[in-house]
Amino acid sequence: MKKFINQYDDMIEEMLEGYVAANADLVERRHERVITRVGAPFQKKVGLVTGGGSGHKPALIGYLGEGMMDTVAVGNIFAAPGAQICYDAIKAADSGEGVLVCIGNYSGDLMNFGAAVDMLKDEGHKIETVVVNDDVASAPVDNMDNRRGVAGEIILWKVVGAMAKQGATLDEMKRVGDQVVFNTRSLGVAHTPCIMPSSGKPSFEIGPDEMEIGVGHHGEPGIERVKMMPADEITSLLMEKILVDLPFKSGDEVSVIVNGLGSTALLEMYIVYRKVAEILKEKGISAHKIWVGEYFTSMEMGGFSITLTQLDDGMKKAIDVPVNAVHFKG
């Protein structure tokens, strides 16, 4: 297996040691598997917590910083953090103003964060949870509760992160956070699996000229397997499915993420964004904010996803608030 690791069992521990050593101005290690912003919890600010499996760098720990997350519960590769880790992460974020837990729609994360939230509520903490389910490939629109969360989490973190920084209450953040999730739709395509470090095996099998539309970022099955096609064609196909899903309409203002899944070059993602911009223009939709890069990966998976969020004025303002997270600045 061609990975720069030592022992499989030490991967997460060693990664966290390296991460905290490299970014000691911004983050610290509070518990074995809980990384926090330096100085968390912050007085007069709602705490912001996320968590989930590892293997998605810069997600999740890269989003710790001013204007984004306060604490992260760190799981193993593609595996939810245990309930105790979730408990410690939430507790570390609460200065008394309450905590918003922002996680993807995966059963392990829901179960373990759910158990932690129940315990902490019993202890008197005020906690709300927003669950991200932006992946249009993972279930029909009339069954959104079964959709996975993918790169749309970043928009949620950005908006509620800005709100918390500016003194919003937990109830306001829960309301806006749910709306951000509803307004956000993503779809991806992958042509190359990642290699699972536990087994050395690929996360899914695929032919030398094939790609799969809608693959989940743990290698979950997508909706269609097709031959490789030109960038404009696959971008049009993804955009069509995303646009009708909300639906997005003429006059909308949106944020756009073109997110590389790991090995796909930034050069290719800009070729994709060129077509995204052309389609948005045709549809009368304006892009208020655009991110092109690697924001939520699956180790060395080859592919990309597109995420659109329909923005109202409040969300636009929140998106524009400066942020200084470890791997997300601007």
Added chain:
Amino acid sequence: MKKFINQYDDMIEEMLEGYVAANADLVERRHERVITRVGAPFQKKVGLVTGGGSGHKPALIGYLGEGMMDTVAVGNIFAAPGAQICYDAIKAADSGEGVLVCIGNYSGDLMNFGAAVDMLKDEGHKIETVVVNDDVASAPVDNMDNRRGVAGEIILWKVVGAMAKQGATLDEMKRVGDQVVFNTRSLGVAHTPCIMPSSGKPSFEIGPDEMEIGVGHHGEPGIERVKMMPADEITSLLMEKILVDLPFKSGDEVSVIVNGLGSTALLEMYIVYRKVAEILKEKGISAHKIWVGEYFTSMEMGGFSITLTQLDDGMKKAIDVPVNAVHFKG
């Protein structure tokens, strides 16, 4: 070939269209192959120019922005930009305070920038050039003029970018720039080639359990081909060669870049940085600034490089000046 492109001949054009559309607040297209900061050239500031082949995103165009580069001459994949492009890029950066050209040590870049500089000097422009040759694998230390430039370019850009922002003269920047280059040493390792979009062929051949130490970021041969080894072992080996080369010594303050070459996961790079930090500590060297991520890639090449720069007080101050380039912020 599994790449998200349309026609090979349109790749660079389409990438640039997407790039400028996505980052229109920061960059604009001045000529077909010249991208500049919005509003360049800037009065009372020395202009900063780089250029080279494409395929290294976020380098080179991602480093355009306040506190870094003003204009970039864009070549084809792994191919130097033509002399006319270099000419236009330098001219677009000059407000009358002169221009510092900061490029890697590649014959095509030297020749074409050289020709452009000669023409522009004849027209009365004041221009200096700093050539980066940080790759210790590419020639012995007593033959540094034959060494390639790799991720060390970023440190040069950061330091002279900050100096220009703060009103330094061209002569000061040339002097410090040359010193930064001398103080900077890099070494990389790759286990997986990138795929050349022109041919669909890999940039080099390598066995399923091998990696090559010192591969250039266009796939140039390295110094040794070895079996895959644990992350700590390969990191120690690279660090040993880097540290003796300057040599770096106890009491030094350095900047560190752990740079992914394309498909290597950020998780792995943090495992590498953990060992880098341990070795620096053992040697009595302190890390003033650390970057871990993808800064200078070779499309989907698998591997990473380590870059150390010995910093004096002036360089430390320059490194700490805030920067707002498209893909380099902080």
